[in-house]
Amino acid sequence: MMSNNKICTIIIIMLVCCMYCFSSxxxxxxxxxxxxIGYLEPSPxxxxxxxxxxxxxxxxxxxxxxxxxxxxxxxxSPGREQGKKALWSKRAEELMxxxxxxxxxxxxxDATATVLKVNNGKIPIVAISVSDPVKSGLVxxxxxxxxxxxxxxxxxxxxxxxFEIFHDVVGFKKIGLMYWDTKNGRTYTNLEDxxxxxxxxxxxxxxxxxxxxxxxxxxxxxxxxELVSQKMDAFFIPSLNxxxxxxxxxxxxxxxxxxxxxxxxxxxxxxxVKAGALMGFSTVDFSGRGKFVADxxxxxxxxxxxxxxxxxxxxxxxxxxxxxxxxxxxxxPPFDILAASDELFQEITLxxxxxxx
Numbered sequence: 001m002m003s004n005n006k007i008c009t010i011i012i013i014m015l016v017c018c019m020y021c022f023s024s025x026x027x028x029x030x031x032x033x034x035x036x037i038g039y040l041e042p043s044p045x046x047x048x049x050x051x052x053x054x055x056x057x058x059x060x061x062x063x064x065x066x067x068x069x070x071x072x073x074x075x076x077s078p079g080r081e082q083g084k085k086a087l088w089s090k091r092a093e094e095l096m097x098x099x100x101x102x103x104x105x106x107x108x109x110d111a112t113a114t115v116l117k118v119n120n121g122k123i124p125i126v127a128i129s130v131s132d133p134v135k136s137g138l139v140x141x142x143x144x145x146x147x148x149x150x151x152x153x154x155x156x157x158x159x160x161x162x163f164e165i166f167h168d169v170v171g172f173k174k175i176g177l178m179y180w181d182t183k184n185g186r187t188y189t190n191l192e193d194x195x196x197x198x199x200x201x202x203x204x205x206x207x208x209x210x211x212x213x214x215x216x217x218x219x220x221x222x223x224x225x226e227l228v229s230q231k232m233d234a235f236f237i238p239s240l241n242x243x244x245x246x247x248x249x250x251x252x253x254x255x256x257x258x259x260x261x262x263x264x265x266x267x268x269x270x271x272x273v274k275a276g277a278l279m280g281f282s283t284v285d286f287s288g289r290g291k292f293v294a295d296x297x298x299x300x301x302x303x304x305x306x307x308x309x310x311x312x313x314x315x316x317x318x319x320x321x322x323x324x325x326x327x328x329x330x331x332x333p334p335f336d337i338l339a340a341s342d343e344l345f346q347e348i349t350l351x352x353x354x355x356x357x
Contacts, residue, residue, distance in 0.1 A: 034067055035301050038074035038095040040115060041107035042088060046246050046353075047239070047268060047283075048107040051128045054290025055105075055297070062294055068301075074101055080213045080241065088114045096120045103300060109136050109184045116150065124300045127152035128293055131187045131239060132159060133311075142312055151306040153292055153313050159190035159267075161317060162281065163197040163236070166265040169279065169337045172234035174204045176227035176262075178220060179238060181209040189238040190267070206230040215241020217249040221256060228260050237266040237277055245271065245354040252356075261329045266320075273320040276348045278331065282318035284343065289313075318342035 041048045059068055074095060078087035092115045095104050103124045106112040112127040116138065119125065125147075133139045133152045140146035142154045166172075175198075179189035186192070191207075198205050208223035220242035227235065235257055242248045254276040257264050266272035269283030296309050320343040326333050338344065 034069055035102040036074065036100055037068055037070050037297075038076075038098065038101040038104040039070060039107070040076045040088075040091055040095060040104065040111045042078065042085075042110045042114075043080045043241070044077055044246065045108065045129075045241070045244055046271070048129050050286045051289055051293075052105070052107065054286035055128070055293050056290075058287070058290040058294035059297065062291075062298060064294075064298060068297075071100075074098065080215070082214075089118065093118045096123060103297060109138070109187055112138055112152070113184070116147065119147065119149065121149055123149065124306045125150045126293060126296055126300070126306065128289075131184075132190065132193075135192055136184065136187050139311070143310075145307050145311065148305055148307045151296055151300075151309050152311055153289065154311040155313050155315065158281075158317065160193040160197060162190070162265060162267065163194050164201075165319070166234065166236070166279070167197065167201055167203060169334065170234050170263045170331070172203060172263070174206055174230070174232045174234070176206050176208070176224070176230075176232035176235040177238070178208045178211055178223045178227070178240065180211060180213050180240070185209075185213070188240060189236065194236065206232050211240060211242060213241065215244060215248050217242050217252050220248075220253055224253060224256050228262070232262065235262050235264045237264050237268070237272055237280075239267050243268070243272070245275070245351045247355055249356040250275065250354070251350060258325070258328050263326075263329055263331055270320045270343060271351055273322050273325075273343070274345050274349045275351060276325050276328075277322065278325050278329070279319065279321045279337075279341075282320040282343050284320075288315055321345070322348070324348055 076091040078084045078091060095101060096118050101123060104115060106115045106125060106127045107129050109130050112130055115125055130152055133154050134142055142156055145151050177189050177191060177194055179185045179191060194205055206227055208226050211219045211223055237243055243250055258276060263278040266277040266280030269280040273280045292313050299309060300306055319341045321341040322345045324347055
């Protein structure tokens, strides 16, 4: 007959085995789980789609191919046309109320702000392609999102550096800025950064704020004409829909700048520089951004809280420069900018996916 001690030992061993089997089966279930990701953007924009594709590619390269899916019935892009903005909140509420979504990606400042307003505090939210999360008020600061289930990529002083480098190269006296006259609209043109650098360096800013959010090239052409009449001698190409090649005749706008000998800095980088802008930060390779966000997503699915993840991306900006564009406007670039440029183009090449062929 077994002693009480032996019986207790056997019971303990059985309990340990049961706990091990339970934890193993739970781990196996988690390992086999396919995570579903919802997506919201205000309207189609080429940077949004490039960022999203880079994230998907990075997830696959990190061994998560087949473990995540992006269901079409949870992918929303309502549009910026009059009457469609109400759908932003409706789609955001829909995503936040779904039980089959494990994470939501928001593309751009507007979509992110909309989702945060209806945040249920449960579904993780990862923002991409946000112009300036700190100045937009989406986060407390560069190190703390302020919301437990929210994280975003932050590049400190990126846009301030754009104006500084552009001024170093061109030495303009009056830079033209164009924007929607809303908080987010001013962020897409980085008006606050421009004003800071203008005060530090002593150049003037001439502004045009009557463009519509719908992004018609004709609206922005009127703006450019107004800015030229105000004697601008440089232009900062903003992140507005009228400068999105997939939805607007951007060539018409760049041609106008070239005809008026106006050097330009493209906020969205390589795509515009190849097509005729003078210079910008290189954006031809989205892989770094994709890996940064994909790593966040994986860590969230592995149990980490979004707010606990680092947001700062200290990637060094690369410069893109178009020599033919410089020749067309009669600009003789200093040798040091050519030596420092990571991309030098000697011809003008329009995007293949442009709206107007």
